[in-house]
Every structure is written in structure tokens, then in C-alpha cells.
Amino acid sequence: MTTKGDLIMRKKFLVMSILLTTLSATSAIAASHISINDARAIALKKVPGGTVTSIDLDYERNKAIYDIDIILNQYEYELKLNAQTGSGISITKELRDDYASSQSTKFISMEQAKNIALKKVPGATVDNIELDYEGGRGIYEIELSLKRYEYDLKLDARTGSGISIKKELRD
Structure with a gap:
């Protein structure tokens, strides 16, 4: 005869099995991506x-x-x-579109922009980096995350100097 305690233990075991299967499947999917x-x-x-x-x-x-x-x-x-x-x-x-205005301008590399951003937010992870143009000026827009925060940095693509940094609590 099955007791109430046995049913509770079976439910807990089932829930744990489902959670472990889901976690291992999720990590297998993430691990299967190229870097x-x-x-x-x-x-x-x-x-x-x-x-x-x-x-x-x-x-x-x-x-x-x-x-x-x-x-x-x-x-x-x-x-x-x-x-x-x-x-x-x-x-x-x-x-x-911007070819004519950027021909004479030499920009820092994306890797240099990433390193500058990581110096400004030590320990962070770069989530996205883009080279954009604002008013004919090359700008690296960099998104970083660290613990519970997201950072949006803008760097001058020619000099690497900081233009702006925003820090927000992640959702």
C-alpha cells in the first residue's frame, strides 16, 4: 500500500528528474554552439x-x-x-552609405575597443559590439554585463576615448 509520504517522495523525485534533464539539455545546446x-x-x-x-x-x-x-x-x-x-x-x-566620409579616417580595431571597454568595466562580459556612425563620426557601441547590471558604452572609433557610459539594473 502506498502512503501519502511515498507519493510526496515520488513527486519530488519526478520533479528533480525533470529539472536535471532540462538543465543538462540546456547546457548541451549552449555547449554545441561555436564560439x-x-x-x-x-x-x-x-x-x-x-x-x-x-x-x-x-x-x-x-x-x-x-x-x-x-x-x-x-x-x-x-x-x-x-x-x-x-x-x-x-x-x-x-x-x-558612409564610404566617402570614412575613407580618410583610420579607426581602432574592434578588439581594441573591446579591451578599452573591459578596462572601464573590469570583470564584465562583452555581449555585443557594433561600429556605427553618428553625424559622420565613427562610434563603437558596446554592451557589457556584470552581475546584475548592464552597461552601454560609446567609444570614439578613431581615438578610443569614452563618449558615454550607462549602467542599468538587468531585468
């Missing part, structure tokens, strides 16, 4: 000599996709890579 650095390297092999301006991990039709923007000379390339295999899904090439 952001690997995605960057693959993209630069497809557009040699280009400069990566943004990398985002998105989901399209329940598949993890790296959306990568690269500039090279007067063109902007948008690449979509399968985040699990690193294989190319699509490449789009367009003439850049």
Missing part, C-alpha cells in the same frame, strides 16, 4: 581583409544563427552562419 571568436574567424575567411563591425547570436526558426556584419572598402557584407556548425547560410553585399 563568437570562431564565428568571427570563419566570417573573415569569407571576406578576407574585412573589418567585423558587429556579431549577434540570433534565433531564426528555432535555429541559432550568428549574424555578422563586415565592412571592406566601399562594401558592407552581412553574413549568416549556422551557430552549431559554422557553415555559411547567406552572404549579402551592399554599397556602404
Whole structure:
């Protein structure tokens, strides 16, 4: 005969089993993605000599996709890579709107901008970095996270100097 205590123990065991299965499946999915650095390297092999301006991990039709923007000379390339295999899904090439204004300007690299941001927020993780233009001026927009906070930094793309930093409590 099953007692009330036995039923409670069985329910607890069932709940724990479901939680452990969910956690292991979630970590297996996360572990199966190529790293952001690997995605960057693959993209630069497809557009040699280009400069990566943004990398985002998105989901399209329940598949993890790296959306990568690269500039090279007067063109902007948008690449979509399968985040699990690193294989190319699509490449789009367009003439850049800002090409004429940026030809004479040398910008710091995305890696240098990332390092500057990490010095401003020690211990943080860079979640996103993009090269944008505001009023004809190159700006790195960098999103970081640290513990319970999100940081939005703007750096001058030419000098690396800080323009603004915002700190918000994460949702």
C-alpha cells in the first residue's frame, strides 16, 4: 500500500528528474554552439581583409544563427552562419552609405575597443559590439554585463576615448 509520504517522495523525485534533464539539455545546446571568436574567424575567411563591425547570436526558426556584419572598402557584407556548425547560410553585399566620409579616417580595431571597454568595466562580459556612425563620426557601441547590471558604452572609433557610459539594473 502506498502512503501519502511515498507519493510526496515520488513527486519530488519526478520533479528533480525533470529539472536535471532540462538543465543538462540546456547546457548541451549552449555547449554545441561555436564560439563568437570562431564565428568571427570563419566570417573573415569569407571576406578576407574585412573589418567585423558587429556579431549577434540570433534565433531564426528555432535555429541559432550568428549574424555578422563586415565592412571592406566601399562594401558592407552581412553574413549568416549556422551557430552549431559554422557553415555559411547567406552572404549579402551592399554599397556602404558612409564610404566617402570614412575613407580618410583610420579607426581602432574592434578588439581594441573591446579591451578599452573591459578596462572601464573590469570583470564584465562583452555581449555585443557594433561600429556605427553618428553625424559622420565613427562610434563603437558596446554592451557589457556584470552581475546584475548592464552597461552601454560609446567609444570614439578613431581615438578610443569614452563618449558615454550607462549602467542599468538587468531585468
